[in-house]
Amino acid sequence: MALLLxxxxxxxxxxxxxxxxxxxxxxxxxxxxxxxxxxxxxxMLAVASTLFAPILAFNLSFxxxxxxxxxxxxxxxxxxxxxxxxxxxSLAAAERLELYIPQVAEDHPFLLH
Numbered sequence: 001m002a003l004l005l006x007x008x009x010x011x012x013x014x015x016x017x018x019x020x021x022x023x024x025x026x027x028x029x030x031x032x033x034x035x036x037x038x039x040x041x042x043x044m045l046a047v048a049s050t051l052f053a054p055i056l057a058f059n060l061s062f063x064x065x066x067x068x069x070x071x072x073x074x075x076x077x078x079x080x081x082x083x084x085x086x087x088x089x090s091l092a093a094a095e096r097l098e099l100y101i102p103q104v105a106e107d108h109p110f111l112l113h
Contacts, residue, residue: 001063 015021025037054060061067 025041029035029038055067056069059067
């Protein structure tokens with residue numbers, strides 16, 4: 001399991017420093033019309049789905065554990081967590097607009113300051 005942790009950390013570090021994220025992909029698409037990063041995300045999602053489908057279907061495991069999808073009902077905690085997540089995203093977006101584009105933040109009073 002320590003090996004998986006290190007692989008995940010190194011992949012995350014690599015993707016972080018290459019700016020391979022959903023936000024930067026959509027920002028680039030909306031700002032300059034370049035959709036290459038969005039297509040790369042779609043390809044990555046397709047490859048991951050294709051690789052995980054047989055693993056889940058045939059219960060294949062690399063470390064001897066049972067493999068199954070985690071399915072649970074949506075409860076109050078999920079709804080509350082989604083609300084807090086959305087609120088934090090709104091606050092972060094408002095702060096970024098003030099830092100990078102002050103005029104946009106002034107023109108959009110509905111953003112939280």
